[in-house]
Amino acid sequence: MQYTKKDLGSYQLHLIKTDKYKTITIKVMFRRRIKKEEVTIRNILTSLLVQSTKKYDTKRKMNIEAQELYSSSIAFDNTRLGNYINTTISLNVLNDKYTEKGNFNKALEFLNEVLFNPDVEDGKFKEKNVDIIKTREKTELQGLKENLGAYTAVRSLESFDKNSPVSIRMIGYLEDLDSIDGKSLYDYYLDMINKDNVEISVIGDIDESEIVKEIKKYFKLRILKKQSTNISLPLKKHRARRLFAKETVDANQTNVNMICTVDKLTDYERKYVLPLYNVILGGGPDSKLFKIVREKNSLCYFISSRYKALDNILVIRTGINRKNYSKTLKLTEKVMNMMKKGKFENEDLKTAKEFFETSYDQIEENPNAVINMYLAMEYLGLDDIDTRRKMTNKVTKNEIIKVAKKIHMDTVFTLEGDKDEEKDI
Amino acid sequence: MKKKIFKGLDIEYYRETLENGLEVVLIPMLDKKNYFITYATKFGSDITTFTPQNSEEVKVPDGVAHFLEHKMFEQEDGVDPFTFFSKSGTGSNASTSYNFTQYICYGTKKFTENLRYLIRFVNSPYYTDENVEKEKGIIAQELNMYNDMPDFQLEMRLRQNLYHTLPRRVDIGGSVEEIYKITKEDLYTCYNNFYSPNNMFVVIGGNFNHKEALKIIYEELELKENKPYPKVEEFNEKKEVRIKNDKFKSSIEVSKVALGLKIPKNDLGNKDEFTKMLYLKMFTRLLFDSSSKFKEKVIEEKLMTDMYTEWENAYKYLTFYFMAETESPNELLKEVKSELENKDVNEEDFNRMKKVWIANLVRKSDDPESMVYDAFDDILYNNEIIPDKIDKIRALDFKELKNIIKKIDFSNISTVVMTPNK
Structure with a gap:
């Protein structure tokens, strides 16, 4: 696997040459500082870009073209990374070896069409298409409450800090839909392709000089000034008094999310110690929370913790019977205290290290993971894999205990299911 | 070995x-x-x-x-x-x-x-x-x-x-x-x-x-x-669906519909089960896939926002499931039914879909887990590995497709409408 980075002025090109895969993946990433009021319009815009183009002016024609290119796929998503919103549009296509000569170039042309030849008339996206996407968004937004887990996640972060980017709903906002039209979408599109930071990554069995030539031909971006903002969110001190928030729904299960703040960490702690702590605490079926809350006390089916490094928080989530709420909370706190007091074995730490060993091993099996790894090295300051292996192995039990003391349960959000559960003894 | x-x-x-x-x-x-x-x-x-x-x-x-x-x-x-x-x-x-x-x-x-x-x-x-x-x-x-x-x-x-x-x-x-x-x-x-x-x-x-x-x-x-x-225990399952039309309310925001088409395997002639399944999947892909006229129409007419289809192999039956989110449940169901009954498939789409399926098999072969699950299904349903799936897809014949879908009784359908309870 051979990595090269090229600065093409307006954007960086990351090339990873490998014959490991039968496919070639190209990822184009647009990123800028996140603003709550831009999420909905950005979601609609990205959906519109893959809805139709000038040349393929219906979704059906677009899909037929993708199928003709031996089932190529164009996928997009919008995610928040700390202070940034990242829009990724990616193309995955079989290598010409498995299709026919010229197929890859045609696929590149197709991607170019999607990104730079939008289906616009008189400076506006066509209202018919805008309408289709808005209708779908509306349904999705209305349906958020139906997905209890997702709704709990969103509401818990809003309770935690409604003014921080951490609580921005990536699904968007119903109230923003009305004001979005073909004109505002096209303006936003121009703003995005002219002002966002852009990264292009290509991975597969590629000819380097050939691909640079092709990319230069298609991606004629003219981004003048690169934006720079700290990616990580600022530290937040935990409340003097824990916040408890609750809503009730017509459901069988009660969903609980606990948001924990993290005190100031060193770079080493953030990259290596806390991730290990998290695996031991609630990273999987071998974790303390799983073993104690689920296996020993039969209180839940799922319980897990997740560390969001860029947001400086750790989130614990579970689904229980409402009558077991206090018991579950107490046990969770007990487990967190055990970690603080060092009541876990060296063996637990060793196992957590193995977990990362395997995930490092597996990165190269997945083209997307490889791309993300190089991007993370570039923008999140992560180390290369060899360094990561070395540093992960170095972490000691005392370092875990030290970090455990920096974690504080700050907000507990409960989505209480109020269906009578008499059957569930 | x-x-x-x-x-x-x-x-x-x-x-x-x-x-x-x-x-x-x-x-x-x-x-x-x-x-x-x-x-x-x-x-x-x-x-x-x-x-x-x-x-x-x-x-x-x-x-x-x-x-x-x-x-x-x-x-x-x-x-x-x-x-x-x-x-x-x-x-x-x-x-x-x-x-x-x-x-x-x-x-x-x-x-x-x-x-x-x-x-x-x-x-x-x-x-x-x-x-x-x-x-x-x-x-x-x-x-x-x-x-x-x-x-x-x-x-x-x-x-x-x-x-x-x-x-x-x-x-x-x-x-x-x-x-x-x-x-x-x-x-x-x-x-x-x-x-x-x-x-x-x-x-x-x-x-x-x-x-x-x-x-x-x-x-x-x-x-x-x-x-x-x-x-x-063997089941003496009747061919006819148990209830044809049904509706109920639940705590949801947007209505949903489901449709099931129940087909006795015997109705479809004596081809092997894998090939029968390929033809059936081809049929519904052509009707409801992202490149289908149906999908374009119902989305443009705002009859549907999202949908999902699946086939089930259940004892002596093969059952097709269609589920969707919609503001207009009855109109949508009418469209789905008439789409099934019209059986409007064309050879160009058929050939393109064969190409897509073959490409997807090649793509999947990059991943051990996908290879394992393909073999898993082979053993589960056929008791033997099917090593030449690409050839089997290539061999699919358009006339045979039309022939097989003629044998389906499209009246044996059950539908459910789920609406918000407020």
Whole structure:
């Protein structure tokens, strides 16, 4: 696997040459500082870009073209990374070896069409298409409450800090839909392709000089000034008094999310110690929370913790019977205290290290993971894999205990299911 | 052990059947770093009533196969299998379906130890009154989680309306009420009758040595005894759907619809099941795929925002499921029905779809897990690997497609409308 980075002025090109895969993946990433009021319009815009183009002016024609290119796929998503919103549009296509000569170039042309030849008339996206996407968004937004887990996640972060980017709903906002039209979408599109930071990554069995030539031909971006903002969110001190928030729904299960703040960490702690702590605490079926809350006390089916490094928080989530709420909370706190007091074995730490060993091993099996790894090295300051292996192995039990003391349960959000559960003894 | 090849994919596999009937498929992919192992039994939630040899009929509570799967992770030596696998950074899990239960592990290290352990732990049941009791709260929460999902409620309602007697009417996990009746004796009875080598199989893909793998499988399983396969309840399922039209309310925001088309396998002539399924899937792909005229029309007319289709192979029936989110349930259902009845397919789309399917098989062959699950389905439904799927897709014939869809009775449909309760 051979990595090269090229600065093409307006954007960086990351090339990873490998014959490991039968496919070639190209990822184009647009990123800028996140603003709550831009999420909905950005979601609609990205959906519109893959809805139709000038040349393929219906979704059906677009899909037929993708199928003709031996089932190529164009996928997009919008995610928040700390202070940034990242829009990724990616193309995955079989290598010409498995299709026919010229197929890859045609696929590149197709991607170019999607990104730079939008289906616009008189400076506006066509209202018919805008309408289709808005209708779908509306349904999705209305349906958020139906997905209890997702709704709990969103509401818990809003309770935690409604003014921080951490609580921005990536699904968007119903109230923003009305004001979005073909004109505002096209303006936003121009703003995005002219002002966002852009990264292009290509991975597969590629000819380097050939691909640079092709990319230069298609991606004629003219981004003048690169934006720079700290990616990580600022530290937040935990409340003097824990916040408890609750809503009730017509459901069988009660969903609980606990948001924990993290005190100031060193770079080493953030990259290596806390991730290990998290695996031991609630990273999987071998974790303390799983073993104690689920296996020993039969209180839940799922319980897990997740560390969001860029947001400086750790989130614990579970689904229980409402009558077991206090018991579950107490046990969770007990487990967190055990970690603080060092009541876990060296063996637990060793196992957590193995977990990362395997995930490092597996990165190269997945083209997307490889791309993300190089991007993370570039923008999140992560180390290369060899360094990561070395540093992960170095972490000691005392370092875990030290970090455990920096974690504080700050907000507990409960989505209480109020269906009578008499059957569930 | 016979070396064979998946035609057109540059991938070899090895096939063996042990004397006691255990089926083995090994797919070494040495350019990968990881491996994926599944050890499975053809026992799932479909079976709740059966008669072991020289014994009386047994009826166990619904959801027993799934309960048993959970309890496999309880070992007499107190070692938790999750912990064992985690020590080498290996992931593990299990799942239960209507017609199988599987135990998996996947990772990059300690292949031989992990394979041996996977087989051993699944071969050593340890059920006690206490550990069975303890699991009930956990599974109740799992069932509640599903019961709170609107799509799940809708699908279960449709299943109840499609089938009169088939266990596919009941959730794989059973109900909270039923699982509280489960005892350790129920688990042992099921285990002893259905976790026998002649009802089980192992499929492995990825980076491993096939000779070493086979050696371990022989060492661990060659001497495992078979219990004669019990007589399993047969269902005299009527062809007609049980309820044609149904509606109900739930705490949702946007309405949803479901439609099921139930087709007796015998109606479709005497082609092999894999080929029959290909034709049926081709038919519904052409009608409802992202490149179909139907999808374009209903989305433009705002009759639907999102949809999902699936085929089920259930005993003597093949059933098509269509589920969608819509503000106009009745209009949408009308459109779907007329689309099915019009059978409007064309050869150009048909040929393009063949190309898509072949490309997707090539794409999937980059991933050990996908290769394992393809082989898994082959063993589950055909008892043998189908090594020439690409050829089978190439051989699909447009006239034959039209011929097969002529045989379908499109009136045998059940529909459900789910609307918000406020």
